[in-house]
Every structure is written in C-alpha cells, then in structure tokens.
Amino acid sequence: MPRPHCPRCSRPLDHCLCALIPLLPSATRVLILQHPSELKHALNTARLAALGLSNAELRVGEEFEDLSALLAQPGYRACLLFPGEDTQPLQQFAAQAVDQPVLLVVPDGTWRKARKLLHLNPLLAALPRVALPEGLQSRYRVRKAPMSGALSTVEAVVSALNILEAPAQFDALLKPFEALIEGQIKAMGEDTFQRNHLPR
Template identity: 30%
Template sequence: MDPEREEGETHHLPIPTSPETHRRSICSNCRRPNSVCLCHALPAKPIPTTTRILILHHPQEAKHKLSTTPILTKSLLNATSITGRRLRRGKSPLLDHSPPAIYLFPSTTSSPAINISDFKLSELKRNGDDGLVLIAFDATWKHAKEMVKASEGYLSKFAVRVCLGMEDERVSGGSIYDSELILRKEPFGGCVSTMEAVARALRVLEPNGIEIEASLIGILKEMVRLQAGFLKPMNPRPKLLKMKKLKEVEECESSENG
C-alpha cells in the first residue's frame, strides 16, 4: 500500500517522484535496476534439475541489492526461496514430509560436515522418497550461523550437513574459486555467494552438473561485471590480515627448521 495514500483517499495530482526513483528504475523481469539488468544473461528457460533447491533468505539479506538468491531462483526451475530466520515444520511444504536432504554449511567442532564430493545419496534415500533437496542459507556469515543453529534441531531429523570442503578461517576472505566472483568481502577464504555455492554443489549432485555449474557461474560473472563500476574497493579486514601474516611466518619458520 502507498504510504502517502490512505484508504478511501483520492489524489487528483500525480505524486512527485524523487531523483532516486528515476535513478533506480527496476526491470520488471529480473527485478534489478535497469542499469545492471541481467535479463540478457539469464537462460531462455529455467534450468531443470533433479535436485530441488530451497534457500532460506534472511529478512535483511532479502533487502540487499547484491543478493544472488532472486537470480538463482529465476535461473533454476526447481529452486525456491523463503524468507525467515530458521527452518521448522510448517515453514516449507517441501520439507514437511522429511525428504532426503542436505544443507550447505561449513564444519564446526560441534557440527561436522561431510565434504559434498564424498556425499552418497544412497545413504539418505528410502523407498518411495522423492529426489534430493539441497538447502542453502542466504545471509551474512554471522546471521547464517545463527540460522543454522536455530534450524539444526529440525534438520537433524532428515538432513545431512555438507560443505564445499575448502573453507579456511586463517585465510583472508574472497572466493577460493575465482576472484572474479567476489561481490562482497567474505569473512574468510572459502566463503562464497549463495549462487556460487549452489552451482558448485550441483556440479557434484546433477548428472549434467558441469553444464549447470558453468551456466550459473556465467550468470554470476556477468552480474559481477555489471556491478563492478558501483562496488567500493574491498580492503582486507585487519584481523584476517594478521592471521594470514601469522600463518606465513609459521610456514617460513617451519621451512627453515626443516
């Protein structure tokens, strides 16, 4: 509802628009500003997958202009997103019947994760089950940890935690796969955007995963290319730089002692 129009009130004059409104006109298809419209990069038809993808979208992330979830759900036929801070019964019809599922998140001491390359679907499948559900959490690193912690009690009943297997808190942030894909500064090496994480996972899970991954990464690269002129330089965080320096010193000392 228009905040400037009360119910039953009629305006005879057009409501003035600010320069920002003109500057931020939005594409009706990809829902991105026209200046960075991605329609030309999207597949003519959403890509079909045997895996069903569900993304839990943090409310704050859902408002962020660099979120990759809207583009991901437009690119994949079987990808959907829901906004919230945790998964529970009744939140998604897709999960209510406890399908075989995996959720993407790095290992912690209390909650280890299986490297997705070592994951065996047959260990989850049961007679009459539908295909695999891949669950991802789209949020800042801090919020994602909170979302996973709040959801694990529910997910542990039917889902397995998996990771891409390349996260390293000792290394400064950024995509480990391709520096071209960095949209925002990540907290440590191995953290990637939701779209990249799903693309890397589908490479392993889908029969034609290499082609699907290439298509999604191509869209993401174009998104980054278009956005590049508007991004601020991403300086490494001091704490991460210190950790990286300590690691280099340790490796140097180890080499000398050896």
C-alpha cells in the same frame, strides 16, 4: 524519484539481468532460505540462483513455520549445505543417495545471520550437514571473503549441482552473476577496484 526496478530480478531496469538468466532443469531440488537482511542487497545472488533453476525455491524470513512441509518433499533426501562440525563431503552424501534425488537446503546470509537461521529453526540443525570440496575460489571480486573457500550463494549452488548431477554442468547460472560483478566494478571505477579489491 526512485529508479524503476525490474519486478523479476529486482535490478534497476537499465541494469536488468533477466536476459542472462537461464532456466535450467535439475533432479536436485534447491531450497534457499534467505535472511531478510539480504533481500535488498545490491548483490542478491540467491535470487539469481532461484530464478535460474526450474526446481528451486527462495523463501525469505527468520523463522519458517512451514519448514516441516518444505523439507518433507516426497522422494527427496534432504541435506543442509553449511560448514561446521559433523559435515560430510557432498560427494559422499550423494553417493549414499544414488537412487534418490537430493533436497539441497541453502541458508543465505552473512555467517552470523545464517547461524541465526539454524538456531531459530531446529529442523535445519537436525539435517545431515554437507560441505563443498576445499580450495574453491570465489569470483566475487568486489567483496572480501570472510574465510578461505567462502563462496556467494549462487556459486555454492552451482558447485553443489555440478557435483550432484555430474556430468551435467550448471555454470550458465554464473553468467548474470558475472555481469553483476562487472557492473559493480564499472560503477566504482577501475582505479578504485584496483586499489581496494585486487590482492597485493
């Protein structure tokens, strides 16, 4: 018999994270486009980010037929948070839009799946592309980063909002994420974690 799951955070009821999820306001609107392969992932940090922000939306799919309407938010200036050629630092983009809130579009998936989202949705590829500062370290201790500076989706959203809305801080969004990681470490056992996930 399958374990009952929380309908809100999708975690097993005995590991529900809802009590730790804040509800933070932001001038920035966050649109997370999640590849379907991430939906059932045990560490679905995009959901945590969307639940913890009052001005955020999570959409799941590969092709988004209503993307034009999603991007045409009145009063917002849209950008895509994704590394690659022709990116500009997020701080620089924010400085150009001081009187206009940002619509931050965040693809969620493996690098390959995220690139596929861009390929299938040309409107995304046409957006100004922004990047976080170099040197950020992920707290995602149970998953090896594919490259230096790679962050989970919730970490990337928090880092971006801390830049866009400074001096406001959004680190409270990381509380359920930290609890999720601690739960994973506990489930695998400290010895396994030490052996497989700590740097040598």
